[in-house]
Amino acid sequence: MKELTLIGIGTGNPDHLTRAGEAAIREAELILIPRKGSEKSDLADLRRTICASVLGPEADDRVLAFDLPVRDASGDYRQGVDSWHDAIALAWSKALETRAASRVALLVWGDPSLYDSSLRIAGRLSPMPKIAVVPGITALQALTAAHAIPLNAINALVVITTGRRLRDDGWPEAASTVAVMLDGECSFTHLDPKGLDIWWGAFLGMENQILLKGPLASMTDQIVRTRQDARARHGWIMDTYLLKRRD
Amino acid sequence: MKELTLIGIGTGNPDHLTRAGEAAIREAELILIPRKGSEKSDLADLRRTICASVLGPEADDRVLAFDLPVRDASGDYRQGVDSWHDAIALAWSKALETRAASRVALLVWGDPSLYDSSLRIAGRLSPMPKIAVVPGITALQALTAAHAIPLNAINALVVITTGRRLRDDGWPEAASTVAVMLDGECSFTHLDPKGLDIWWGAFLGMENQILLKGPLASMTDQIVRTRQDARARHGWIMDTYLLKRRD
Numbered sequence: 001m002k003e004l005t006l007i008g009i010g011t012g013n014p015d016h017l018t019r020a021g022e023a024a025i026r027e028a029e030l031i032l033i034p035r036k037g038s039e040k041s042d043l044a045d046l047r048r049t050i051c052a053s054v055l056g057p058e059a060d061d062r063v064l065a066f067d068l069p070v071r072d073a074s075g076d077y078r079q080g081v082d083s084w085h086d087a088i089a090l091a092w093s094k095a096l097e098t099r100a101a102s103r104v105a106l107l108v109w110g111d112p113s114l115y116d117s118s119l120r121i122a123g124r125l126s127p128m129p130k131i132a133v134v135p136g137i138t139a140l141q142a143l144t145a146a147h148a149i150p151l152n153a154i155n156a157l158v159v160i161t162t163g164r165r166l167r168d169d170g171w172p173e174a175a176s177t178v179a180v181m182l183d184g185e186c187s188f189t190h191l192d193p194k195g196l197d198i199w200w201g202a203f204l205g206m207e208n209q210i211l212l213k214g215p216l217a218s219m220t221d222q223i224v225r226t227r228q229d230a231r232a233r234h235g236w237i238m239d240t241y242l243l244k245r246r247d
Numbered sequence: 248m249k250e251l252t253l254i255g256i257g258t259g260n261p262d263h264l265t266r267a268g269e270a271a272i273r274e275a276e277l278i279l280i281p282r283k284g285s286e287k288s289d290l291a292d293l294r295r296t297i298c299a300s301v302l303g304p305e306a307d308d309r310v311l312a313f314d315l316p317v318r319d320a321s322g323d324y325r326q327g328v329d330s331w332h333d334a335i336a337l338a339w340s341k342a343l344e345t346r347a348a349s350r351v352a353l354l355v356w357g358d359p360s361l362y363d364s365s366l367r368i369a370g371r372l373s374p375m376p377k378i379a380v381v382p383g384i385t386a387l388q389a390l391t392a393a394h395a396i397p398l399n400a401i402n403a404l405v406v407i408t409t410g411r412r413l414r415d416d417g418w419p420e421a422a423s424t425v426a427v428m429l430d431g432e433c434s435f436t437h438l439d440p441k442g443l444d445i446w447w448g449a450f451l452g453m454e455n456q457i458l459l460k461g462p463l464a465s466m467t468d469q470i471v472r473t474r475q476d477a478r479a480r481h482g483w484i485m486d487t488y489l490l491k492r493r494d
Contacts, residue, residue, distance in 0.1 A: 014266065017266050018263055018264070018266075077402065112397075113396070114399050133391070143382040145381065149377065150366050151365070151407075154328055154367075155411055156412070157409070158408075159405070159407075159422075162402055163282075
């Protein structure tokens with residue numbers, strides 16, 4: 001039985017890597033780097049750089065990048081995600097078959113537990129490998145660290161949600177703090193901004209990190225514009241944000 | 248002006264430390280280890296061990312442990328926390344004054360942004376130092392990694408809350424997943440267990456890690472008993488859990 005270790009590598013800053021992540025990279029005979037069609041080569045290269053920083057020149061022999069299928073965005077969202085995960089599992093299986101390695105690692109942005117599908121996809125592999133997870137720094141942690149703010153208010157709950165849910169369902173009842181991930185469409189523009197503050201960040205932990213914060217009412221346009229410009233300049237963007245309701 | 252770096256060191260496994268955390272420990276002239284009265288010496292020693300693993304014998308000169316005041320648990324909770332934070336800020340100030348160091352680091356369990364008061368306390372220091380934050384692996388991430396499960400369901404929101412809120416407010420509306428922290432009283436016993444599954448973990452990432460999971464209805468007694476026994480055996484316990492509503 002193969003062993004598959006999902007390694008959370010943080011948000012693009014090689015210094016987000018933990019000692020456990022370094023050890024897991026060293027121990028793997030084969031390191032898979034799934035490459036999304038939408039990703040620009042600098043993002044794919046970054047993971048090779050992280051491997052090389054642990055393994056040195058040996059990284060070239062052990063790292064295997066492979067292309068992920070593209071999600072069909074038409075039709076039902078859940079069904080589209082479902083078929084996409086099947087297709088990804090197939091792509092993983094093919095990549096796993098190319099080498100006679102029994103200890104395999106897969107590098108995951110952020111943490112494999114938070115809005116990442118690797119665990120669900122691993123569950124579709126046949127034969128099923130033995131799965132281990134190495135936690136990594138998430139975009140939310142990189143965001144709060146960069147702004148030097150706490151995520152939660154004292155004894156208060158925190159809601160983590162997606163851009164899609166925020167747009168469809170509005171502000172979650174009873175929440176004073178809402179953290180939003182996977183938002184390609186600035187869903188905060190659909191909220192009544194009254195009484196809300198936003199802390200936004202893109203390319204968190206990386207050299208080109210951008211941070212903006214302030215009352216949502218006065219920051220909305222600036223964040224939308226900054227995001228558009230940065231995305232056009234880099235060809236891609238990874239961003240996340242935190243909203244807090246003022247007391 | 249002094250620089251104060253809050254370093255998230257994870258949940259007790261030295262391998263949770265990130266490269267950024269290692270660098271911040273190396274760069275600090277003085278490393279503060281706040282010691283809670285309730286903590287047993289093995290927990291205080293663990294942080295010295297982490298420093299020593301980065302600095303070698305030099306750690307002895309740079310590390311300064313100091314006692315934190317104890318929170319007054321009688322009276323209003325928020326007011327009690329408020330006075331406690333004032334008292335802690337005073338203890339920090341005294342510790343900061345003992346050495347002529349300008350670059351100071353403070354080691355924080357988990358991540359300084361999540362149910363930790365260091366950022367709020369740092370804001371009370373006078374003169375106010377320049378604050379930097381190094382994110383660390385939280386107990387929630389150590390929990391999901393150990394169980395090899397995702398935190399969120401696909402496109403679903405996640406609520407992170409405290410034991411106190413879960414006990415007082417019950418299950419948060421609209422949540423399919425609830426992560427609970429700071430729960431010294433097994434507040435899940437106050438919920439109707441029907442349709443709920445629990446993933447529980449104590450001493451996460453450490454040698455004596457304990458994991459339990461299953462339907463809440465059948466796991467409640469076992470978790471309460473296991474927690475009591477482990478706490479009696481070690482003199483302290485750090486635990487956290489995740490609840491999911493079955494579809």
